[in-house]
Amino acid sequence: MWWHQHNLCFRHPIEEDYSSEDLEEKVATIAETDESAESEGVIDSHKRREILSRRPSYRKILNELSSDVPGVSKIEEEKSEEEGTPPNIATMAVPTSIYQTSTGQYIAIAQGGAIQISNPGSDGVQGLQALTMTNSGAPPPGATIVQYAAPSADGTQQFFVPGSQVVVQDKETELAPRHMAAATGDMPTYQIRAPTTALPQGVVMAASPGSLHSPQQLAEEATRKRELRLMKNREAAKECRRRKKEYVKCLESRVAVLEVQNKKLIEELETLKDICSPKTD
């Protein structure tokens, strides 16, 4: 099933993203899998926005498409898994991100917010350590706190983990070893370092939510939560754009296939016409 709100999409004058709507329209026109009910009529911008925002995710769309059309590749649930996750992490519950440290350890951030660290040499999931991110609500007793810091002046991002170590994001992905770049795509690389002198701006060290009393602490907690949310949203936006590009590529290939099919059918029709209605003169 092809969703049919494409003709309700509107483009902002300075729209900068590629016009997937145009492609979708082209595909829908060629394939004629669609009703044209909504192609007419005036819909106010609010309504259009409402409809637009209910559009299914690219992943859903593409996966539906792939089930209808053989040969259309699916968007995997997690790119990091499909592109060569280290074997000892492969059995873990779907991580959202996997990083490799300069010491060769793998850090997997699971969807629940748990961080797992594994050594490349260890078998299976042995050696994994599960940490709990502080954004996942009140940590259970004895939980390990991992602190996130806003990007510092040199463009790096840091996680503060127990044991006086800091997980620092490299400035550029290409700094990662080639084997890592192949395994993670555009995924940033992280290193475990000893912490520098003072905490970077925006860092609030471990304070369990229950122990927050003063307005200053509350404000710091709010700031920390905001930074965390922004970081997650940043990553989500990147991932969303990646999926969108993949989706557009898929549409382009589908257009090509359907155009070829269409051409063949037209030729076939012409042939049949010639056979059924020979010229009389």
Added chain:
DNA sequence: CGCTGTGGGCGTCACACGTC
């Protein structure tokens, strides 16, 4: 060489939707 238009990427905000 400076200006301008264009395209692509990124970060952020707002909002809908799904989950617990």
Added chain:
DNA sequence: GACGTGTGACGCCCACAGCG
């Protein structure tokens, strides 16, 4: 209902090409 996630919209920046 709170919270997390996905995505459209917007604004900004940068690179590049074309032009005078």
